[in-house]
Amino acid sequence: MQTSFLILLCFGCLTGVTTVLFGFGGGFITVPVVYGVLTATARPGADAMHVAVATSAAVMVVNAAAAAFTQWRQGRLHRAYVWPLAAYITLGAAAGSFAATFLAGTALRLLFAAYLLVTIADSLLRKGFLSVAQQTPPEPLGRRTTTLGGMGIGLVAAALGVGGSVMTVPLLRRRGLPMAEATALANPLSIPVAVAGTLVYAATPTAPAGQLGYVDLTAAAALLLGSLPTIAATRRTTGRVPDRVHSAAYVGLLLAVLTVMLGMGS
Numbered sequence: 001m002q003t004s005f006l007i008l009l010c011f012g013c014l015t016g017v018t019t020v021l022f023g024f025g026g027g028f029i030t031v032p033v034v035y036g037v038l039t040a041t042a043r044p045g046a047d048a049m050h051v052a053v054a055t056s057a058a059v060m061v062v063n064a065a066a067a068a069f070t071q072w073r074q075g076r077l078h079r080a081y082v083w084p085l086a087a088y089i090t091l092g093a094a095a096g097s098f099a100a101t102f103l104a105g106t107a108l109r110l111l112f113a114a115y116l117l118v119t120i121a122d123s124l125l126r127k128g129f130l131s132v133a134q135q136t137p138p139e140p141l142g143r144r145t146t147t148l149g150g151m152g153i154g155l156v157a158a159a160l161g162v163g164g165s166v167m168t169v170p171l172l173r174r175r176g177l178p179m180a181e182a183t184a185l186a187n188p189l190s191i192p193v194a195v196a197g198t199l200v201y202a203a204t205p206t207a208p209a210g211q212l213g214y215v216d217l218t219a220a221a222a223l224l225l226g227s228l229p230t231i232a233a234t235r236r237t238t239g240r241v242p243d244r245v246h247s248a249a250y251v252g253l254l255l256a257v258l259t260v261m262l263g264m265g266s
């Protein structure tokens with residue numbers, strides 16, 4: 001148990017870095033890590049993938065809020081790209097979280113991997129992500145993108161516990177925003193997904209000891225102990241990474257997570 005806590009603590013530190021630099025909020029790191037720890041320890045009655053997604057959502061509430069506050073103080077958040085998009089993301093997130101409770105753990109893991117694969121392919125094959133001609137001012141979000149797109153982002157992100165940054169970052173990137181601003185905006189847009197997901201998963205009845213519904217409280221505590229100090233320490237690096245390097249690193253991290261998830265299923 002102590003070893004598992006230390007592993008989660010270390011990966012929590014990595015989560016803090018990815019939250020600030022990539023707007024992940026933790027989902028792409030915490031889901032594979034919590035899933036791996038639970039399957040390795042073979043905890044009786046544990047539904048590893050559902051617990052991993054739920055715990056990721058709970059951790060994301062805190063991480064995304066902390067990072068969003070930091071980015072707001074640095075003047076990187078633009079209200080026009082946050083609201084009303086966040087409201088429609090919230091609607092989709094409530095539905096996505098509820099739907100995920102009916103999916104089998106294996107199906108949820110495969111959907112998580114498929115989501116990563118599609119996102120990576122889109123980023124590499126379609127123009128406008130790895131390099132972008134920055135527009136002044138950037139292109140605003142259309143009504144259809146805000147409403148239907150927002151609900152779609154919330155639906156998928158909450159079901160998989162990933163916060164939606166992998167949809168919001170490419171979306172904002174293709175509107176002409178530099179990588180530093182697109183990833184900064186991903187944090188406040190992840191908060192409604194994380195809150196909706198946490199409320200639904202925490203309300204699940206008959207939870208084992210140490211869990212609030214599907215949320216593993218010990219794992220969440222370990223991850224947050226690592227991530228929150230790291231978010232504070234990493235905040236000054238935002239904007240110093242060259243745009244091209246920043247976007248390439250974003251795709252590279254997704255490839256690494258996809259490899260880990262596929263390896264766990266073999």
